Amino acid sequence: MDTLTVGTQRLIHLDLKGAPPKLTFFEKFFPFVKDLGATGLLIEWEDTFPFLQELIHLGGLSNSAQTSGAPYTVEEAKQLLELAADCGLTVIPLIQTFGHLEYVLKHVQWRHLREVEPYPSSMCPSHSETMPLIRSMIKQMIAFHSNIQYIHIGADEVWHLGLCATCSKRLLTAKHGKVSIYLDHITEIAQHIKENFPHLKIIVWDDMLRNIDAHILQEYYIGSLVEPMVWHYNNLETFHLGAPVWDKYGAIFPNIWVASAFKGATSSCQVIPIHKHHVSNHEAWLSDLSLHASKITNFRGIALTGWSRFDHYATLCELLPCSIPTLCLCLKTWFSGSSTAEIYSSVNKMLGYMDNPLQADVTHRPLFHYPSPLNFPGWQIIVGFEWFVNVRLKYRNIIDSDQMNTWFNQWQVLNNYTNPMQIESILPTLTELHTEISSLENFLKTHLQVYFYPHTIEELLGTLILPIKEHLRQLKCECEAQMTLGCRIRGHKRLNI
Numbered sequence: 001m002d003t004l005t006v007g008t009q010r011l012i013h014l015d016l017k018g019a020p021p022k023l024t025f026f027e028k029f030f031p032f033v034k035d036l037g038a039t040g041l042l043i044e045w046e047d048t049f050p051f052l053q054e055l056i057h058l059g060g061l062s063n064s065a066q067t068s069g070a071p072y073t074v075e076e077a078k079q080l081l082e083l084a085a086d087c088g089l090t091v092i093p094l095i096q097t098f099g100h101l102e103y104v105l106k107h108v109q110w111r112h113l114r115e116v117e118p119y120p121s122s123m124c125p126s127h128s129e130t131m132p133l134i135r136s137m138i139k140q141m142i143a144f145h146s147n148i149q150y151i152h153i154g155a156d157e158v159w160h161l162g163l164c165a166t167c168s169k170r171l172l173t174a175k176h177g178k179v180s181i182y183l184d185h186i187t188e189i190a191q192h193i194k195e196n197f198p199h200l201k202i203i204v205w206d207d208m209l210r211n212i213d214a215h216i217l218q219e220y221y222i223g224s225l226v227e228p229m230v231w232h233y234n235n236l237e238t239f240h241l242g243a244p245v246w247d248k249y250g251a252i253f254p255n256i257w258v259a260s261a262f263k264g265a266t267s268s269c270q271v272i273p274i275h276k277h278h279v280s281n282h283e284a285w286l287s288d289l290s291l292h293a294s295k296i297t298n299f300r301g302i303a304l305t306g307w308s309r310f311d312h313y314a315t316l317c318e319l320l321p322c323s324i325p326t327l328c329l330c331l332k333t334w335f336s337g338s339s340t341a342e343i344y345s346s347v348n349k350m351l352g353y354m355d356n357p358l359q360a361d362v363t364h365r366p367l368f369h370y371p372s373p374l375n376f377p378g379w380q381i382i383v384g385f386e387w388f389v390n391v392r393l394k395y396r397n398i399i400d401s402d403q404m405n406t407w408f409n410q411w412q413v414l415n416n417y418t419n420p421m422q423i424e425s426i427l428p429t430l431t432e433l434h435t436e437i438s439s440l441e442n443f444l445k446t447h448l449q450v451y452f453y454p455h456t457i458e459e460l461l462g463t464l465i466l467p468i469k470e471h472l473r474q475l476k477c478e479c480e481a482q483m484t485l486g487c488r489i490r491g492h493k494r495l496n497i
């Protein structure tokens, strides 16, 4: 296994379409991951890339990005790449070219390029304006990254294929139906890159290729055009690629990548990564590769993906600082060939978790029992979000409690049919929690602004903190109003709260 895990690339995926960190974070994060054994970065800029000229509305230089305090300016993006280069980290830019193009297709000027008019995810490959747009995006992306050897063109999860009027017509004569439409588009992009940027190797996500027959892939000479990045984020129990996939890929592709996940691959609204799941995913990869390594001619390496949103319109999931412990566990598991107690012990020690070791469930961790600072970039943020997970659990327990459902439900409040004896014990609990979540809000604001831009902080607080805080405030007001009313007959006139 050493030849697979040690002598090859270990890329950390930066999914910047959600919670893109400031450079103050990368200044610490890049040397940190380099020391951990990372060799490079797979950077998915999406709408944070400072697109210029006719593409300016797509990225960090657009008016909407600038007014909401979102990154990146040209200078910031350049500095990010310089920081990576200073640490000796290889950079591979990832730009979507088929599906997951919400950040393009949501804009009025490109809406007509949608494959399905109401949905902004997949682009129509048959429209005459599609390839000029893709070529322009690729050109700007490549021009911005000097000294790159690879470009990743995404092309995963193209949910809508062959559905618009033009593509439906194409389907009538397409030799392999939707597969032809997919492969025609991918090969056209790959050929364009090869002709104009012959020094670049091209990577694609493999999922759309996984179920295509080998003879069709060979017909398209796909093995000479792209290198697949085979992704699988499940744990050992549910991981399944199967021998036929490796037989096919081994026969077709001289170079193969794989992709695991250290965050953003369990619940679509997960706040703190589940260590156990992600470590198990890496064990599953080690196990699968050990079974099928002989079929792979040249193993390029692994990208440890860290998803920030499940798609452009999804809410944020785990933040990068919240995922550093998991990333450490995953990388060390990858290097050692399996997950061991020693790995947990060494990561706990390295990160400063000696008094409260990492656990699968953060709600078991005693709050603020950190006698000394932890030892990784942005550690205060994981402390804040562990606190949030605990506060949210307390909130849900109160809201769903028998006491609230029995003596302070909405029907009772609306009909002023409440008993002060119960409210006297409900009100202090709500007040205490309201005070706690206000403290948490201040704590998170203070620490988030060090590493994140205003638009991320506004989204995080607006999604996670403010709805709970507002609900608690409203319940407190209702308690106080009901207290002043006293115990009344059913149907007493409604209060004007």
Ligand SMILES: [Zn+2]
Residues within 6 Å of the ligand: 115, 123, 124, 125, 126, 127, 162, 163, 164, 165, 166, 167, 168
């Ligand atoms: Zn179409």
